[in-house]
Amino acid sequence: MPAPFQHLALIGLGLIGSSIALAVKKYLPTLRISAFDLSETVRQRALDLGLADLVAHQPGDAVTGADLVIMCVPVGSMKAAAESVAGHLLPNAVISDVGSSKAAVAAQLRKALPHARIVPAHPISGTENSGPDAGFPELFANRWCIITPAGNADPEDVGKLSTFWTMLGARVEIMAAAHHDRVLAVTSHIPHLIAFAMMGTAADLERVTQSEIIKYSGGGFRDFTRIAASDPTMWRDIFLTNKEAVLERLQSFTQELSTLQEAIHAEDGEALASFFTRAQAVRRGIVE
Amino acid sequence: MPAPFQHLALIGLGLIGSSIALAVKKYLPTLRISAFDLSETVRQRALDLGLADLVAHQPGDAVTGADLVIMCVPVGSMKAAAESVAGHLLPNAVISDVGSSKAAVAAQLRKALPHARIVPAHPISGTENSGPDAGFPELFANRWCIITPAGNADPEDVGKLSTFWTMLGARVEIMAAAHHDRVLAVTSHIPHLIAFAMMGTAADLERVTQSEIIKYSGGGFRDFTRIAASDPTMWRDIFLTNKEAVLERLQSFTQELSTLQEAIHAEDGEALASFFTRAQAVRRGIVE
Numbered sequence: 039m040p041a042p043f044q045h046l047a048l049i050g051l052g053l054i055g056s057s058i059a060l061a062v063k064k065y066l067p068t069l070r071i072s073a074f075d076l077s078e079t080v081r082q083r084a085l086d087l088g089l090a091d092l093v094a095h096q097p098g099d100a101v102t103g104a105d106l107v108i109m110c111v112p113v114g115s116m117k118a119a120a121e122s123v124a125g126h127l128l129p130n131a132v133i134s135d136v137g138s139s140k141a142a143v144a145a146q147l148r149k150a151l152p153h154a155r156i157v158p159a160h161p162i163s164g165t166e167n168s169g170p171d172a173g174f175p176e177l178f179a180n181r182w183c184i185i186t187p188a189g190n191a192d193p194e195d196v197g198k199l200s201t202f203w204t205m206l207g208a209r210v211e212i213m214a215a216a217h218h219d220r221v222l223a224v225t226s227h228i229p230h231l232i233a234f235a236m237m238g239t240a241a242d243l244e245r246v247t248q249s250e251i252i253k254y255s256g257g258g259f260r261d262f263t264r265i266a267a268s269d270p271t272m273w274r275d276i277f278l279t280n281k282e283a284v285l286e287r288l289q290s291f292t293q294e295l296s297t298l299q300e301a302i303h304a305e306d307g308e309a310l311a312s313f314f315t316r317a318q319a320v321r322r323g324i325v326e
Numbered sequence: 327m328p329a330p331f332q333h334l335a336l337i338g339l340g341l342i343g344s345s346i347a348l349a350v351k352k353y354l355p356t357l358r359i360s361a362f363d364l365s366e367t368v369r370q371r372a373l374d375l376g377l378a379d380l381v382a383h384q385p386g387d388a389v390t391g392a393d394l395v396i397m398c399v400p401v402g403s404m405k406a407a408a409e410s411v412a413g414h415l416l417p418n419a420v421i422s423d424v425g426s427s428k429a430a431v432a433a434q435l436r437k438a439l440p441h442a443r444i445v446p447a448h449p450i451s452g453t454e455n456s457g458p459d460a461g462f463p464e465l466f467a468n469r470w471c472i473i474t475p476a477g478n479a480d481p482e483d484v485g486k487l488s489t490f491w492t493m494l495g496a497r498v499e500i501m502a503a504a505h506h507d508r509v510l511a512v513t514s515h516i517p518h519l520i521a522f523a524m525m526g527t528a529a530d531l532e533r534v535t536q537s538e539i540i541k542y543s544g545g546g547f548r549d550f551t552r553i554a555a556s557d558p559t560m561w562r563d564i565f566l567t568n569k570e571a572v573l574e575r576l577q578s579f580t581q582e583l584s585t586l587q588e589a590i591h592a593e594d595g596e597a598l599a600s601f602f603t604r605a606q607a608v609r610r611g612i613v614e
Contacts, residue, residue, distance in 0.1 A: 114595070138545075162545050182542060211541075221538050224528055226545030231586055232520055233546070237605035238582035239575065240512055240612075250509050252612045253499075254470060257426075257450050257514030258521070258553045259612075265546045266609045270602035277590045277598055287527065288587055292580065294526035298519055299576055302565045307402070310565055314558035317525035321554045324528075324540045324547075 039205060041066050042198035043132070047104035048073040049097055049119050051084045052269075053164060054136045055110030056173025059089040061206040064175040074100035075170075076111075083170045098126035106132050106202065109147070113137040114275030120150035127154060132195045134159050138222060138272075140186045140215035142279035148188075155192060157199050159185045160218065161208055162226070166267035179207035186215040223283035227276060228291055231284070233266040234273070327493060329354050330486035331420070335392035336361040337385055337407050339372045340557075341452060342424045343398030344461025347377040349494040352463040362388035363458075364399075371458045386414035394420050394490065397435070401425040402563030408438035415442060420483045422447050426510060426560070427568035428474040428503035436476075443480060445487050447473045448506065449496055450514070454555035467495035474503040511571035515564060516579055519572070521554040522561070 046062060046069050048055045055073070062069050073090035074097045075081050084093050094100035101107050101123045111119045116135060127133070133154045137143040144158045163181035165172060183203040187196045200210045213221075240251050240259070251259065277284055301309040334350060334357050336343045343361070350357050361378035362385045363369050372381050382388035389395050389411045399407045404423060415421070421442045425431040432446045451469035453460060471491040475484045488498045501509075528539050528547070539547065565572055589597040 162542055181544065184542075217533070221534050221542055222545060224531065224534055225539055225542040225547040228527070229524065229546035229550055232524065232583070233549075234602055234605040235579060235582040235586055236517065236520065237608040238585075238601065239516070239579045241604065241608045242578060242582075243512065245505070246509050246512055248608075248611055251513055254450055254472075254509055254513040255612060256469065257510060258517035259513040261521075261549050261553055262517055263609045263612055265549055266605050268606075270599050270606060273602050274595050274598040277586075278593055278595055281590055281593070285587065285590060288583070288590075290530060291523060291527045292583065292587075294523040294530075295520070295576070295580065297526075298523055298565075299573065299580075302569055302573060302576075305566055305569065307562050307566055310562040311558045313526065314522055314561050316529065317522040317554050318556075318558060320525040320529045320536075321551045323536055324543055324551055 039201065041068050041205070042201040043069060043106040045070040045072070045104045045106070047101040047107045048090065048110055049100065049107065049123065050110035051075040051080050051089060051170045052110060053168050053172040054161065054177075055108075056084070056087070056089055056170040057175065057177035058108060058110065058206070060173050060175040061178060065205050065207065066202075072100045072102075072104060080170055087170060089170065089173075097122040101126050101131070103128065104131055106134065106199075109133070109135040109137075112269075112272045112275045113139055113143050113279045114271075116143050117146040117150050120147050124151055127151070131155065132157055132199055134199055136161055137279075138226065138276045139280035140218045144186065144188060144215050155195050157185060157187050157191055157195050158215065159183055159199060159203065160222075161203065164268070166264055168269045176207065178203065181208055183208035183210050184218050185210060185212045186218050187212065188215075219280050219283045223280060223287045227280055227284050228287045230265050230268060230273060231277065231288065232291070233262045236262045237266045327489065329356050329493070330489040331357060331394040333358040333360070333392045333394070335389040335395045336378065336398055337388065337395065337411065338398035339363040339368050339377060339458045340398060341456050341460040342449065342465075343396075344372070344375070344377055344458040345463065345465035346396060346398065346424075346494070348461050348463040349466060353493050353495065354490075360388045360390075360392060368458055375458060377458065377461075385410040389414050389419070391416065392419055394422065394487075397421070397423040397425075400557075400560045400563045401427055401431050401567045402559075404431050405434040405438050408435050412439055415439070419443065420445055420487060422487055424449055425567075426514065426564045428506045430567035432474065432476060432503050443483050445473060445475050445479055445483050446503065447471055447487060447491065448510075449491065452556070454552055456557045464495065466491070469496055471496035471498050472506050473498060473500045474506050475500065476503075507568050507571045511568060511575045515568055515572050516575045518553050518556060518561060519565065519576065520579070521550045524550045525554045
């Protein structure tokens with residue numbers, strides 16, 4: 039497959055940006071990479087790690103000549119990142135991102151770059167680590183990447199971006215931004231919110247010590263801790279930009295929890311067992 | 327180390343009972359094993375698998391001559407299981423169990439067997455599978471086993487049970503039953519309750535399909551699914567028997583969640599970021 043682009047610009051070199059750089063070097067070695075990060079420390083680290091052919095000191099310089107620009111910044115910084123490259127873009131450049139909420143981000147990109155060829159995307163992959171040292175080229179291998187083009191997007195741009203992610207090892211799916219946001223609220227955003235809340239509960243104990251929680255975390259608690267390690271800024275922005283879908287799902291979750299709470303309070307064993315049996319069936323469906 | 331007991335009786339041959347049998351065969355091969363299970367299918371399966379030297383048709387026959395009796399039944403069935411062996415126990419037999427809640431179970435055992443040498447225990451290990459075919463001898467290796475003797479327990483009995491679990495590979499800790507119940511409410515019971523509630527939320531969607539949840543569960547949801555597969559009856563009984571500690575922790579959790587919900591509603595990015603930063607610190611403490 040020929041490379042769908044010639045020159046990639048990455049704005050932001052955290053876990054995702056640095057992993058894209060390393061995956062491109064491995065799977066699309068002909069692609070030129072230029073990059074920018076707001077943090078001078080990160081820029082220096084990117085040079086040391088050899089993540090890009092050019093690490094620019096200004097975002098405008100990073101995107102100059104690029105036919106694919108990917109914004110790899112927290113979703114709350116998308117607008118500022120897009121504004122910082124306005125006026126430096128090639129007219130035919132495809133502008134994309136990697137944000138975990140899509141409708142709000144797309145609106146921000148469109149506002150900042152009204153004439154750009156915007157094709158938002160979300161590679162569903164990550165680890166609990168952050169920063170340019172956390173990146174690795176296999177991060178996207180066999181993981182889904184959801185592309186959420188607006189109705190008026192050029193099918194050729196969508197096809198090229200789809201090819202790009204496929205060549206990085208991802209499986210590509212295309213859906214509407216609003217639908218993406220509803221799906222991810224359930225499969226990712228609410229689980230993270232719950233994991234964060236669970237850590238809060240564990241921090242706030244009088245008679246049980248932290249060391250006891252650590253010692254006995256294998257009983258279930260440990261399953262929650264991995265995702266509670268994710269970057270706080272990134273998650274703040276996700277909840278602020280996918281507010282409606284998250285609040286809707288959160289309400290459903292608290293209703294389920296309250297049903298369980300009432301059943302425990304009333305010592306209604308039948309209600310508990312039938313709830314758990316249904317839950318187990320859902321889980322089986324998901325795993326099989 | 328000499329074997330602390332000569333004859334083990336297992337009442338109940340699910341995941342834990344069958345794993346104890348297999349671990350004893352491997353690490354304490356001189357110990358005679360007799361066993362009983364209420365289900366005839368399970369008894370037949372135990373014979374096929376060679377789990378015990380004797381698979382009895384009556385619980386009383388299984389405990390005859392045993393100097394260690396372990397009840398491996400859901401905590402709600404402990405009283406009935408204990409009553410079923412009353413009158414058949416050796417006077418010096420140590421009676422133990424493997425239940426996940428301890429204060430209520432200890433009370434039930436004492437009521438059913440007022441003159442027995444009761445030393446409750448809880449091996450914190452399990453998998454998402456149930457039944458005699460799920461057992462394996464390494465289930466307890468390097469996992470904690472918490473022993474919760476009453477104040478008037480014979481230290482020699484406690485020592486012998488502690489040796490037994492140590493020889494099966496477990497690390498033994500001794501604590502009061504009420505404290506065990508508070509610790510496990512945080513580290514195991516609430517995480518399970520939340521995972522069950524999360525499955526309920528996922529089952530109840532109009533615009534997102536089950537296949538989409540499955541497809542994109544890698545974004546965090548999947549972390550919850552393992553523990554939601556656990557046995558419904560077992561968990562019903564745990565919540566009913568550790569009601570107070572669970573409801574107390576659940577209240578704390580819902581307060582944390584409600585703080586997050588309000589912050590999202592008010593778009594209070596600062597509150598969210600500082601909450602997540604604290605949660606991340608707790609998680610780091612737990613993992614390191």
